[in-house]
Amino acid sequence: MLEGTQLTKDFRVRLGLFRGSATLRAVDDVSITIDAGETVALVGESGSGKSTLGRILLGLILQTSGAVHYRGTDFARLQGDAARQFRADVQAVFQDTSASLNPRRRVGESVIAPLLFNRRLSAAHARIESAQLLERVGLDPKIFASRFPHQLSGGQRQRVGLARALASQPRVIVADEPVSALDVSVRAQILKLMQDLQAQEKLAYLFITHDLGIARLIANRVMVMYLGAIVEEGNAADVFARPSHPYTLALTLSAPIPDPTRARPPRHLIGDIPSPLAPPPGCRFHPRCAFAQAICKTDAPPVREFENAHRSACHFAEQVRGG
């Protein structure tokens, strides 16, 4: 339904006085498909370009090359009603709940805005429907509609964020780390709410997260991003059962296991993510990889495909799969 093809996004970065500027490739030749009603988890460390990819798909920033198609049409060519339909159909939920709501506006008004502008309802209709939306996300409109964002907890604000996204009657919601800033106890509630809403509305989610545990919980498909490129993708069941890229393997192994009797696994991920201004040659992951050989330093790995369109960009994917 929402499809990005060979998307690339470059940013020009000023290095400082007299040092000119450099090009940062935040997203490098990424293709992504989100089908109706499914949840795609986009997993990666911070700085991997996953939020940039999300914002391209939302139409908030323009890609350097590649195209985004919505229901088969390049959305750059959408005009008039079709453009407005796209705007309403593809919505977002953000990580920083306090920054994503206008601090001077009562939260009820933030929910009303898409009803007025995307849906073009009358003010009276919009007010009634905004109250219903707040109720659907578990907030009593009598209490919360007239509050300011800072008077709400993070979890309550994220509920408002969901109500605002739902107000446009979307088909796809790009959720950029929607629960990362929340307390663990609140996370489960918001995730449950998102799953309920998905079932009721047949929504598709692009769920951007750095947390593999959450991806395992909610995703139908998983895409793993590293330094702007997709290194592994496949059905969630396949990816978690047989990680086929050393990076995914390292992430699954480094996820904490809530069992004090089990020893921590050995470190599989060495060092930090390199600067995207100077990505390593060959395979970008080789400086941190436990499987790296000489070829990894020189040749970019081809994409290998296994069962169920499970893909991995690694020279030694078979070895990784073998454990």
Added chain:
Amino acid sequence: MSNLRTWLAFALILGFVLLAVFAQFIAPFDPFRGGADALLAPGAKNYLLGTDHLGRDILSELIFGARVSLAVGISAALSASILGIVVGSLAGFFGGWVDGALMRVSEFFQTLPRFVLALVIVAFFGGGVLKVIIVLAILSWPQIARLVRAQILSLRESTFVEAARLSGMNGIQIIAREILPNALAPVIVTGSLDIASAILLEASLSFFGLGDANLISWGGMLNVAQPYLRQAWWMAVFPGIAISLVVLAFNILGDALNDALNPRLQETA
């Protein structure tokens, strides 16, 4: 405590405004008519605050002087704010060379020594209330322009503006509904502080004899008081108190507005 302070400041400003508006009904004497009663001390012969060297009633002069001070202060701050908001918005929204050019111009005005420039302009083009207002506005707008520009630059990138785009608002709706309301609060605060500094600058100009000689102003009263400081302290002290009070009141008002316009400090509605 701070609430009481705010109300006092507000009451004081309201009082001065009422004095200025209804000066001819409130003032006990005609402030322009002198007489034989020169340099009388406060309290003598119904002159509550005494008389000046020409026998004019100081209290009545103060009441009429409020007109000039407030008119100059408020209109100068208002014109500076409007100019600043326009220039700052243009710079912030368009960026690029527009931004660069406008900011260099504002820096030029900011590097000029305020008081010296005011002196020079008034000395060359003559006094007069209108000219003083123009000079004050020209000197005060860059600060507001830079403030507005900085606000818009940071707000333009904020997540809630992205959310507004996703809500289907167009550029103008986003500017009007999301950006400007958030950008204006500090401008209103700065504007009210500008009123205070404009009143002070007007008083200083008049003190140096560069005000409008045909109008009674507090600064002008200080000017004529100079030779009589040793005989008639009241000629200088009362206008001085008036200036201090009104400047203080506008500063407190600015502070209070800053708090009132911050939604984080508002009570639950």
